[in-house]
Amino acid sequence: MVTMRELSMRVDQAYINYARIEKAIVYINDNFRDQPSLEEISTAVNMTPFHFQRLFSAWAGVSPKKFLQYVSLKYAKYLLQRNATLMDASNETGLSSSSRLHELFVNIEGMTPGEFKNGGTHLTINYSFRESLFGKIIIASTYKGVCYIHFQNNESAALSNLKAYFPNATYNQTEDKFQKDALLVFQKNWNQIDQIKLHLRGTHFQIKVWESLLKIPTGDLSTYGDIAKTINNPKAARAVGTAIGANPIAFLIPCHRVIQRNGNLGGYRWGTDKKMAIIGWEAAKTDEKGV
Numbered sequence: 001m002v003t004m005r006e007l008s009m010r011v012d013q014a015y016i017n018y019a020r021i022e023k024a025i026v027y028i029n030d031n032f033r034d035q036p037s038l039e040e041i042s043t044a045v046n047m048t049p050f051h052f053q054r055l056f057s058a059w060a061g062v063s064p065k066k067f068l069q070y071v072s073l074k075y076a077k078y079l080l081q082r083n084a085t086l087m088d089a090s091n092e093t094g095l096s097s098s099s100r101l102h103e104l105f106v107n108i109e110g111m112t113p114g115e116f117k118n119g120g121t122h123l124t125i126n127y128s129f130r131e132s133l134f135g136k137i138i139i140a141s142t143y144k145g146v147c148y149i150h151f152q153n154n155e156s157a158a159l160s161n162l163k164a165y166f167p168n169a170t171y172n173q174t175e176d177k178f179q180k181d182a183l184l185v186f187q188k189n190w191n192q193i194d195q196i197k198l199h200l201r202g203t204h205f206q207i208k209v210w211e212s213l214l215k216i217p218t219g220d221l222s223t224y225g226d227i228a229k230t231i232n233n234p235k236a237a238r239a240v241g242t243a244i245g246a247n248p249i250a251f252l253i254p255c256h257r258v259i260q261r262n263g264n265l266g267g268y269r270w271g272t273d274k275k276m277a278i279i280g281w282e283a284a285k286t287d288e289k290g291v
Helices: 004-030 038-044 049-060 064-070 073-082 089-094 101-105 113-117 155-165 177-186 204-213 224-230 237-245 272-289
Strands: 106-110 124-132 135-141 146-151 170-173 196-200
Touching: 004 038, 004 049, 004 064, 004 135, 004 272, 038 049, 049 064, 049 272, 064 272, 106 204, 124 146, 124 155, 124 177, 135 155, 135 177, 146 155, 146 177, 177 196, 204 224, 204 237, 224 237
Parallel strands: 106 196, 124 170, 146 196
Antiparallel strands: 124 135, 135 146
16 A cells, blocks of 8 residues: 555656656757767756657657757748648548547636636635646636636645635535546546536636637647637637736646647646647657557
């Protein structure tokens, strides 16, 4: 039986490992013109070449050099050009089920006007802290589904932010079935996933934008303008950007897949370094399966 101390040590090690991976990705990206060697990259994250190669490959499924290709400006532009015609739903039939997994298994329900406006009065929210492939998260759920997933290293700050989002709710630190179902998305094998229910606080426009993000296939990218067209409001690119920035569900609602039209990654509420890590990881995962 695993003791609490052993579990805590595992979580701490997972956090350290991801921090090293993210630092390595940033180093590779910043120095890509110099084509840094494995030795130089491993030195930058204070690891031996052997242990770094093994750690990175276990996380990404590809070598650091291969991973760099997936987060390059050239690759981003290629994806945007290739996917320009795929935003039309009639063309999506050619995509495999695994590439559209988010759209297929995520069900979004908006909160009632009363729940939305009164800051969570009469809502009981369960929450827990977990380790993910991309760092520590806080996940929270209501009686209808998951309402909040944020990347946050500091648990105290994470809970404070959650309570600021639903200031009048009642809170319990416990993990329920809604959370367990949602956490499966952070595993490398998604075959166990049935359906994930989300219960979101947002305007009609915001929820419409968040639903459209689910249509972006895993490993692909889109732009704010393309999302605006998808929701039949082509002049609303700026408003789309604001709605994406307000997305309360990290990774599961894939706002990280939206970048600038010129191929640059653009902003991300949890940091561009993490956005780059997620985009590269998804690209490697998709390429590995031949999606």
